[in-house]
Amino acid sequence: MGKLNLAYILTCVLSFAAGVVNANEQVAYSIDGTVTTRTRPFSVGTPWELRWELSCINKDYSCSAWIGVQDPSGDSVESIGTVEPGPTGHYYFPKGGTFLIEVSNVYNARWKIWAVRL
Numbered sequence: 367m368g369k370l371n372l373a374y375i376l377t378c379v380l381s382f383a384a385g386v387v388n389a390n391e392q393v394a395y396s397i398d399g400t401v402t403t404r405t406r407p408f409s410v411g412t413p414w415e416l417r418w419e420l421s422c423i424n425k426d427y428s429c430s431a432w433i434g435v436q437d438p439s440g441d442s443v444e445s446i447g448t449v450e451p452g453p454t455g456h457y458y459f460p461k462g463g464t465f466l467i468e469v470s471n472v473y474n475a476r477w478k479i480w481a482v483r484l
Contacts, residue, residue: 404469408464409464413459415482416481417482419455419477423476436467436468
């Protein structure tokens with residue numbers, strides 16, 4: 367297996383299971399580098415929770431990012447705001463539906479994001 371292209375690593379790398387999220391299933395996303403991106407829309411039942419982990423790729427520099435949840439037309443459902451590295455963060459949503467996650471202002475960051483039906 368050849369070396370990975372550094373430009374590819376620093377661009378958005380998304381891995382996800384699209385579609386309806388059943389009990390205890392997760393829609394998982396991984397994002398590395400310096401990006402602004404939106405996930406594909408996913409559907410989840412009521413209630414659900416958005417969970418994330420954020421870590422700095424280069425430990426010599428700080429990192430942070432902004433995260434928000436939108437409906438499929440791009441209208442804001444919830445602006446979670448700027449998040450910093452640390453333990454797993456989470457945000458509770460009492461209503462299900464179809465959503466997408468926007469992550470922006472990412473610098474030097476490695477994200478793992480889950481949408482979990484509770």
